Amino acid sequence: MEFNLMNLIMKRRSIRKYKDEKIPGEVIQKILNAGLIAPTSKNKKPVEFIVVEDKDTLLKLKRCKTHGAEPLEKAPCAIVVIADSEKSDVWVEDASIAASYMQLVAEDLGMGSVWIQMRKRFNDNGDAEKELRRVLNIPEKYGVLCIIALGYKNENRNPYSENDIDMNKVHFGVF
């Protein structure tokens, strides 16, 4: 199929199972480039990333949140998405765009990824964000958004089709 962006968007699905295979540095770099070039409000560029490949640390990241962080257990790589909340009052939006861009480039490079939410999520002892901040030594002024778990796909998921596009969500003119 000829490359076009819409095909890529339809093909991207959350992938939560990965092969036990290291991701080459140049592939990770391309994914980071997408996050680093993503647009930010007032061009403030508050978004930063922490790349984690160490197995023990990945396990610690998984334990930061009780539900929905299981993919981190087997992922060969995770990119933690944080942003300097003193640089931008809309860092959540900036960081979300960066994370989405990285997921699309990961798909384009044949990798699987999933967004693991950390902001406003919990573990049995409290805040997932707070625990993540402690594990990775992230300064207090940085907001923690999510972790993108990455790896070579070890599950097949169907791409979206036109049937999944719900035009009932679209209002023309007024609501």
Ligand SMILES: Cc1cc2nc3c(=O)[nH]c(=O)nc-3n(C[C@H](O)[C@H](O)[C@H](O)COP(=O)(O)O)c2cc1C
């Ligand atoms: C803001 C946000 C938070 C998410 N949090 C998690 C999460 O913590 N764990 C997880 O496994 N998937 C998480 N996901 C992935 C969604 O479950 C997934 O995108 C959704 O079910 C649609 O499936 P798709 O990505 O295959 O299109 C999150 C996605 C978004 C956008």
